[in-house]
Amino acid sequence: MRRELWKGNEAIAEAAIRAGCRFYFGYPITPQSEIPEYMAAHLPERGGVFPQAESEISAINMVYGAAGAGARVMTSSSSPGVSLKQEGISFIVGAELPAVIVNVMRSGPGLGGIQPAQGDYFQATRGGGNGDYHHLVLAPNSIQEAVDLMQLAFELADKYRNPVMILADGMIGQMMEPVEWKKAEITEARVYPEWATTGRGGRENHRIVNSLYIESEIMEAHVHHLFSKYKAMEENEVLYEESGIEDAEVVLVAYGVPARIADKAVELLKEEGIKAGLFRPITLWPYPKKRLNDIASLDHVKNFVVVELSMGQMLEDVQLSVNGKKPVHFHGRPGGAIPSPGEVKDAVKKFIGRES
Amino acid sequence: MKNEIIVSGFGGQGVLSIGKMIAEAGNIENLAVSWLPSYGPEMRGGTANCTVVVADSKIGSPLTDRPDILIALNRPSLDKYMPMVRPGGLMIVNQKHSEPTADFRDDIRVMVLDSSQIAMDLGNLIVANVVMFGAFVALSGVVSMDTARQVLKETFTGRKEKLLDLNFQALEAGANSVKETQGA
Amino acid sequence: MSKIVYTRSKGLTDVETHYCPGCTHGIIHKLVAETMVELDIVEDTIGVCPVGCSVFAYKYFACDMQEAAHGRAPAVATGIKRVHPDKPVFTYQGDGDLVSIGMGEIIHAAARGEKITVIFVNNAIYGMTGGQMAPTTLVGQKTTTSPFGRDAALTGNPIRMCEMIATLDGAAFVERVTVTDSKSLLRAKRAIKRAFELQQQNAGFTFVEVLSTCPTNWGINPRQALTWLNENMIPVYPLGNFKDVKVDKA
Numbered sequence: 001m002r003r004e005l006w007k008g009n010e011a012i013a014e015a016a017i018r019a020g021c022r023f024y025f026g027y028p029i030t031p032q033s034e035i036p037e038y039m040a041a042h043l044p045e046r047g048g049v050f051p052q053a054e055s056e057i058s059a060i061n062m063v064y065g066a067a068g069a070g071a072r073v074m075t076s077s078s079s080p081g082v083s084l085k086q087e088g089i090s091f092i093v094g095a096e097l098p099a100v101i102v103n104v105m106r107s108g109p110g111l112g113g114i115q116p117a118q119g120d121y122f123q124a125t126r127g128g129g130n131g132d133y134h135h136l137v138l139a140p141n142s143i144q145e146a147v148d149l150m151q152l153a154f155e156l157a158d159k160y161r162n163p164v165m166i167l168a169d170g171m172i173g174q175m176m177e178p179v180e181w182k183k184a185e186i187t188e189a190r191v192y193p194e195w196a197t198t199g200r201g202g203r204e205n206h207r208i209v210n211s212l213y214i215e216s217e218i219m220e221a222h223v224h225h226l227f228s229k230y231k232a233m234e235e236n237e238v239l240y241e242e243s244g245i246e247d248a249e250v251v252l253v254a255y256g257v258p259a260r261i262a263d264k265a266v267e268l269l270k271e272e273g274i275k276a277g278l279f280r281p282i283t284l285w286p287y288p289k290k291r292l293n294d295i296a297s298l299d300h301v302k303n304f305v306v307v308e309l310s311m312g313q314m315l316e317d318v319q320l321s322v323n324g325k326k327p328v329h330f331h332g333r334p335g336g337a338i339p340s341p342g343e344v345k346d347a348v349k350k351f352i353g354r355e356s
Numbered sequence: 357m358k359n360e361i362i363v364s365g366f367g368g369q370g371v372l373s374i375g376k377m378i379a380e381a382g383n384i385e386n387l388a389v390s391w392l393p394s395y396g397p398e399m400r401g402g403t404a405n406c407t408v409v410v411a412d413s414k415i416g417s418p419l420t421d422r423p424d425i426l427i428a429l430n431r432p433s434l435d436k437y438m439p440m441v442r443p444g445g446l447m448i449v450n451q452k453h454s455e456p457t458a459d460f461r462d463d464i465r466v467m468v469l470d471s472s473q474i475a476m477d478l479g480n481l482i483v484a485n486v487v488m489f490g491a492f493v494a495l496s497g498v499v500s501m502d503t504a505r506q507v508l509k510e511t512f513t514g515r516k517e518k519l520l521d522l523n524f525q526a527l528e529a530g531a532n533s534v535k536e537t538q539g540a
Numbered sequence: 541m542s543k544i545v546y547t548r549s550k551g552l553t554d555v556e557t558h559y560c561p562g563c564t565h566g567i568i569h570k571l572v573a574e575t576m577v578e579l580d581i582v583e584d585t586i587g588v589c590p591v592g593c594s595v596f597a598y599k600y601f602a603c604d605m606q607e608a609a610h611g612r613a614p615a616v617a618t619g620i621k622r623v624h625p626d627k628p629v630f631t632y633q634g635d636g637d638l639v640s641i642g643m644g645e646i647i648h649a650a651a652r653g654e655k656i657t658v659i660f661v662n663n664a665i666y667g668m669t670g671g672q673m674a675p676t677t678l679v680g681q682k683t684t685t686s687p688f689g690r691d692a693a694l695t696g697n698p699i700r701m702c703e704m705i706a707t708l709d710g711a712a713f714v715e716r717v718t719v720t721d722s723k724s725l726l727r728a729k730r731a732i733k734r735a736f737e738l739q740q741q742n743a744g745f746t747f748v749e750v751l752s753t754c755p756t757n758w759g760i761n762p763r764q765a766l767t768w769l770n771e772n773m774i775p776v777y778p779l780g781n782f783k784d785v786k787v788d789k790a
Contacts, residue, residue, distance in 0.1 A: 005376075005383050005391070023622060031395055049622050053615070054648035061612035061645070065619025068606045069586065073619070091609050114395065175418055176376065176391035178383050197604035197620065199584040199627045206553070208598045210607040257418065264416035340421040 003178035008143050008168070009034035011179050012102060014042070015150035016074050020186030021100070022048035023073040025062035027055060027081060030114045031170040032104035035076040056081040060088030060101075067097035068209035070196030072154055076102035078170075079120050080111060083128070089163055090129025093226070094211025096195075098157035100150070102166045104173035107309075107336040115336025116170030118256060121313035124167050125285040132223050134230050136164040136237060137284040139255040143177035149282075151183055156237060158193075160229050167284060169309060171257040171338075230286075238291075239282035244270075245295055248277030250352050252344070253292070253318050254307040255281050262307045264341035265348065272345075274354060275300075284314065292321035304328040305348050309338065327351075357387075357412045359498050360420035362437050364405035365429025365450070370485025374427060375406035377489045380507045381499035382410035390418040403432060410498050425496055427488060429453060448491055450484075467495055469533045475526060483526035490530020501531060549573035551582050553602050560667075562755040562762025565593060567719045568661055568728075569600055572632070575733045576603060579740070585628040586620050588613045590642075592634035593667040601632075611642025614649035617656045628739055630657040636666045639675040639699050646701075653710030653744040657735045660701060663752040664773060671757030675699045678776055683757070698776055702749050706782035712744030714782040718751040718774070720766040727779075734784070743785050751777055 006014070013035045016024070024039040039050040053059035059075050066073040077085060082103045092099050103124065107117035120128075127133045136156055140146035146168060153164040192198050197207050213219035244266060245251060254262040259280040269276040279295060281288050295301055304322055306315045312330045319328050329351040333339045339347075349355050361378060365371045375391050382389035393406040407423075409415045425446045428434040430453035441447055443463045451470040460466045469491055475484035486508070493504045504527055512520040548554065551573025559565045576582045582603050589597035591610035598605035608616040613631035621629045638646050638660050649656065665683055666672040673683040673690060676698050680689040706714040713735050717728035728750055735746035751773050753765035760768060 003383060005380055005389070023619070025619065051618065051622060051652060054644055057612070058615040058618075058645050058648065061609060061615035062619035062622070064608070064612075065588070065606060065616035065621075066623045067619070068616070069620040069623040071619075071623040073623075087609055088612070095607070170395075171392060171418065174393055174395050176379060177418075178389060197586045197606055198624060199586055200602075200604055201583055206602055207604045208607070209605070210598055212595065212607055260415075261417045261419065267416065338419055340419065341417050342421065 003180045005176050006143055006147075006179040007034060007174065007176045008146055009104065009173045010038045011143050011147050012076070012150055012166070012168075013038035015147040016100070016154070017042060017046050017048065018181065018183070018185040019072070019151045019154045020190065021072045021074050021154060022046065023066045023071045024048065024050045025053050025059040025066070025073070025075050026050070027053050027059050027077065029078045029081045031106060031173045032076050032078045032102070034173070035102065056084035057087065060085040060092075063099050064088055064092050064095070064097060067092065067099045068095065068197050070190065070192030070198055072098075072158075072190055074100040074102065076104065078104045078106045079108050079117070082120060083123070086123070086129035089135065090127070090131055090133065091211050092163045093133040093135060094131065095209050096161040096226075097163070097209065098154075098161055099163045100153045100157055100166065101163055102168065105167065105169050107334065113336040114170070116257070116309060116338060117334065117336055118169055118258065118309040119313070119334060120167065121284065121308070121310060124165055125287070125317070133226060134233075134285055135162055136160075136233060136286070137167050138164065138239075139167045139282060139284050140172055141256050141259045141280065143172065143175060144179055146172055147179050148182065160233060162229060167256070169256050169258070175257075234286040237283060238286050238288045240288040240291060241280045241282060242278065242291075244275075244277035245279065245298070245301075246277075247275050248301055249275045250303045250305060250348060251277045251279050251295060251301055252305050252307060252348065253279045253281075253314070255284060255314060258307050258309055258339070261339060261341050262344055265344035268341055268345040269348060274349070274352070276348065281314075287317045287321065289317070289321040292318065293323060293325070296322040296325040301326060303352050305351055306330045307339065307344055308332045310334050359410045359425060359496065360423045361408040361410070361425040361427065362405060362420070362423040362440075363408065363427040363429075364403070364433035364437055366453070367404040369404075369429045371404040371429060372406050374485050374489050374492070375408045377486075377504070377507050377511075378408045378410065378492065378498070380510070381493070381503045384503050384506055385499055387412055388415045390415050392418045405433065425492070427492060429488070431455070446496060448488065448495060450488065465495070467491060467534060469530070471530065474529050474533060478522060478525050478529060480522060483523055486523050486526035487530035487533075490527040491534050493527075494531035494534040501527075549577055551576040551602050552600055555599050557600055558596055559593065560756045562753065562765060563593070564719050564750075564752040565661065567725065568659065568750050568752065569597065571719075571725070571729045571732050572630070572659060573601065574729065575736050578733065579736055581628050581736070585630065586624065588617045588620070588629070588631040590631070590633040590637035591668075592637045594632055594634060594661065595668065597632050611637050611640070612645055613637065613642065614645040614654065614656070614658065618649055618652070618654050621654060621656055625655070628657070628736060630659060630736070632659045633661070634667070635660070635662045635664065635674045635676040639701060647705070647708070650705045650708045650745045650747065651710045653712070655739050655742050655744065657739050657746045658748070659732065660747065660749045661752045662701075662749055662777065663754040664698075665754050665757050667754050667757055671754075678772060700777060702747065702782045705747050708745075710745045711747060711783055712785040713738045713746040715747075715784075716749040716751065716777060716779050716782070718769065718779060720770055724779075731781075738786065741786070749777070751779075
């Protein structure tokens with residue numbers, strides 16, 4: 001079958017529907033408004049529902065309710081809106097509910113700008129709400145990957161009873177690329193999980209969806225339980241892509257669309273005789289620390305250069321992973337600016353002392 | 357093969373749709389394509405541009421600061437993007453909104469056509485963007501005319517099918533205007 | 541031979557509540573529970589409790605329950621109801637939760653005509669956190685954050701939810717009741733039952749405000765609290781039905 005050209009936001013929405021998501025709750029914000037628009041147009045004909053929420057806060061709490069009621073459910077927003085959702089995300093984690101949250105990042109702080117950015121990395125990977133928690137964070141670098149990761153996101157959310165965030169930049173949302181639909185649409189009715197509040201229906205005990213544990217011994221045990229899940233995620237769910245590492249003297253590290261710009265910069269560096277490689281984390285949490293640490297141990301790798309649309313957030317994870325074994329440099333553009341491949345190439349050359 | 361293309365003009369001139377037609381054509385020919393619009397608060401009348409990359413292998417950056425091809429529909433676009441075009445590259449300029457005539461670079465191929473007039477001669481200004489698309493196809497050879505016709509066929513379906521003939525004519529007119537110039 | 545004249549409602553679990561002596565939450569829980577039993581919907585209903593004194597209500601109601609973030613119960617209930625449109629869904633919220641931090645959620649749930657029942661317990665004070673001023677605190681009423689009495693010039697005036705919600709087209713049933721004596725209690729029961737029935741008929745959003753006491757934080761004994769409610773709250777929050785879309789069937 002011929003690949004179809006899809007705009008990122010619309011492809012993300014379609015991928016969610018194909019993954020069996022029939023409940024979407026959201027609020028308009030640039031640059032992700034095509035997601036609620038697509039859901040409004042297409043969910044009804046696929047047996048789903050999208051009541052537009054009055055705020056991002058309300059939307060994420062509708063997600064909480066629907067997830068607690070057993071549904072496959074998602075919401076989406078962009079940076080300032082995702083800040084508003086943090087309360088709900090913390091509650092969803094605490095109550096151990098599966099849900100997918102898409103953040104099509106724009107620049108900040110504050111209202112910021114609407115151009116692509118990656119300034120929400122800390123918020124996404126450190127747990128942006130209150131309390132001790134993590135959730136999986138998946139960062140696509142193409143529309144095809146965004147589509148593939150949507151399916152995976154719902155599966156992982158169910159597997160761990162934990163929310164999963166798709167962290168995309170504005171370019172993923174607005175760009176159009178060919179998409180191949182690899183998996184058949186899930187159309188069968190969802191089997192509600194055994195913990196969902198569906199009405200007792202003759203069950204002996206009532207079910208409770210809750211994140212409140214007032215006794216500290218019980219709450220401590222609950223947090224340890226959550227962290228046992230995070231440990232399993234760290235062991236089983238790390239995803240990354242790499243190229244040219246085998247003989248690289250400098251390794252560029254980037255995620256999302258900037259990783260493609262870095263990939264192009266690697267090409268330009270090679271044209272100038274500089275052995276460069278690219279490391280692209282796909283899961284930002286759990287971060288591929290171990291592999292990056294192994295790369296740092298390679299004798300021929302002399303330098304790392306992190307490229308981000310921010311002032312350096314993933315940089316800290318790279319530093320933690322490399323753990324002082326090799327110098328880690330940084331080239332970033334905040335505020336919606338996007339570095340060109342040539343600019344990245346020049347920055348790398350400067351860092352490694354190979355300015356011509 | 358890789359072509360990095362910037363299409364730029366006023367909002368409402370069909371900038372994004374010219375880009376989409378190129379991307380769709382590339383996709384039909386099974387090439388790798390990406391289409392990235394500028395997006396801003398202005399919905400109509402502001403400046404708009406998009407970057408299209410068509411390649412025979414995986415596309416790295418969907419952005420470019422060294423386009424191989426520039427389609428400039430107005431003077432501000434010409435001023436902004438002409439200096440970026442790769443030497444030996446191609447520039448297609450819409451005459452009507454590009455006056456006073458700019459000093460064109462002599463290290464790139466330049467084609468100036470009055471797509472608005474050609475479209476009006478066909479009876480509808482709205483097809484000016486398809487005229488530009490036709491000129492692009494004929495000049496660049498990135499995709500074939502057959503594929504371009506296929507794109508139009510897939511675009512103008514259902515209630516819009518009655519517009520298909522007009523758009524075919526616009527496509528041919530754009531391509532022919534190139535031949536005339538090249539013949540001269 | 542002894543005869544059983546009173547038992548705990550089957551709509552409640554066999555768990556001792558944490559409520560203070562003289563608090564009317566227990567009575568209101570019982571009215572909701574009895575309603576579920578009488579309508580035979582304990583096995584179907586999904587309840588949502590708030591942050592506030594009734595934060596542990598999920599332990600007490602025998603139906604399936606969700607605990608919401610502060611003020612968000614109507615949004616949570618919306619999510620549940622959209623997934624299970626054939627199941628009765630209710631929220632149980634206090635005045636801090638519903639009128640203050642959750643004002644946006646409640647108004648929009650009502651405006652959307654969400655087919656849920658909201659039990660709004662108004663005791664004019666924050667109980668759980670220790671007696672702070674609520675949006676429903678009366679002018680002049682002393683609380684720990686209005687120690688000299690609520691000053692309208694500083695913190696505004698009490699908000700009347702029933703009157704506001706009744707203006708919204710999505711609302712099908714809006715009534716304010718209290719539970720200070722057996723007569724008002726029966727009336728409250730009728731309103732709650734009516735709200736659930738209208739929800740089952742998909743009539744729209746249904747809302748019952750119950751004026752309630754907080755002897756602990758009001759600093760008076762339970763009997764005085766009932767009197768205080770009647771004398772001070774009812775003039776500001778008049779009892780009665782504000783909307784019933786199907787009055788002919790009542």
